[in-house]
Amino acid sequence: MTKDSYSALTQLGKRVDIPASPAEATIETFENPHPDSDYAVRLTAPEFTTLCPLTGQPDFAVLIIDYVPRDKLVESKSLKLFLGSFRNMGTFHEECTVYVQKRLRDAMNPKYIRVVGLWNVRGGITIDLVVESGAVPSGCTLLPLGKIDYRAGRE
Numbered sequence: 717m718t719k720d721s722y723s724a725l726t727q728l729g730k731r732v733d734i735p736a737s738p739a740e741a742t743i744e745t746f747e748n749p750h751p752d753s754d755y756a757v758r759l760t761a762p763e764f765t766t767l768c769p770l771t772g773q774p775d776f777a778v779l780i781i782d783y784v785p786r787d788k789l790v791e792s793k794s795l796k797l798f799l800g801s802f803r804n805m806g807t808f809h810e811e812c813t814v815y816v817q818k819r820l821r822d823a824m825n826p827k828y829i830r831v832v833g834l835w836n837v838r839g840g841i842t843i844d845l846v847v848e849s850g851a852v853p854s855g856c857t858l859l860p861l862g863k864i865d866y867r868a869g870r871e
Contacts, residue, residue, distance in 0.1 A: 732793075732797060734797055734800040734801055734803070735797060735798070735800075735801040736801065737801055737805060738798060738801045738802055738805065738815065738819070740801065741794075741797055741798040741801045742794060742797075742798075743790060743791075743794050743795065743798050743819055743820065743823040744790075744791040744793075744794035744823075745788035745789060745790055745791060745823055745824055746788065746789055746791055747787065747788065747789075748785045748786070748787050748788060748789050751785075751786070751787055754784055754827070754853040754855060754856040755784065755785075755856065756782055756783070756784055756852075756856055756857065756858050756859070757781075757782070757783050757784070757785060757789065758780065758781070758782050758858075758859050759780075759781040759790070759792065759795060760778065760779070760780050760781070761778070761779040761781075761796075761799050762778050763776070764776065764777045764778065764779045764799055764802070764833075765777075765802065765803050766802045766803070766805055766806070766807050766809075766812055767803075767804065767805060767806045767807070768806065768838070769806030769807055769808060770806075772806065775809065775835060775836070775838060776835070776836040777809070777813075777833050777834055777835040777836065778833075778834040779799065779813075779816065779831065779832070779833055779834075780830075780831070780832040780834070780861065781795075781816075781820065781829070781830070781831050781832075782828075782829070782830045782831075782832075782858050782859070783820070783824065783826040783827075783828060783829040783830070784826055784827040784828040784829075784850070784852060784853060784856055785824065785826050785827070786824070786825055786826055786827050787825070788823070788824045788825065788826075789824070790820060790823065790824055795820075798816075798819070799816070809833055809835045809843045809845060810843070810845060812833065813831055813832075813833035813845040813847055814831075814845070814847050816831050816833075817829060817830075817831035817847040817848070817849070821849055826850060827850050827851070827852075827853060828848070828849070828850035828851055828852045828853070828856075829848060829849055829850060830846060830847070830848035830858075831845075831846075831847050831848070832844070832845065832846050832861060833845040846861075
């Protein structure tokens with residue numbers, strides 16, 4: 717990869733304000749340096765926030781994004797700005813989680829993508845969502861899912 721491979725990135729290394737809405741956010745991608753290898757990428761946003769569209773109260777979630785790239789990888793700063801743009805937006809958990817998956821799928825065209833929203837309890841009920849498309853290539857392993865801290869091995 718050369719420096720020219722990243723020249724189209726407009727947000728990385730620059731001061732960029734959080735977009736006013738997810739629709740205004742730009743999801744940037746860059747060339748997969750290993751398109752001949754199938755591998756899984758996991759991105760986790762443990763402090764994802766939105767607002768309840770009815771009450772205006774904050775909703776919190778852990779978003780887990782797993783994908784197997786084809787030709788493009790998502791640039792993490794643009795992802796952070798995209799996810800941050802939900803902070804002041806009123807949306808239901810289902811609408812939000814599916815929207816994130818569709819935007820990332822459309823931006824990258826991965827072989828496989830799964831977005832999991834593990835939403836904090838609200839009114840005594842948790843809402844957890846999984847939306848995925850594509851297929852995991854044989855020989856490619858995803859990290860485990862669940863409401864555990866898989867990095868520390870706790871349940």
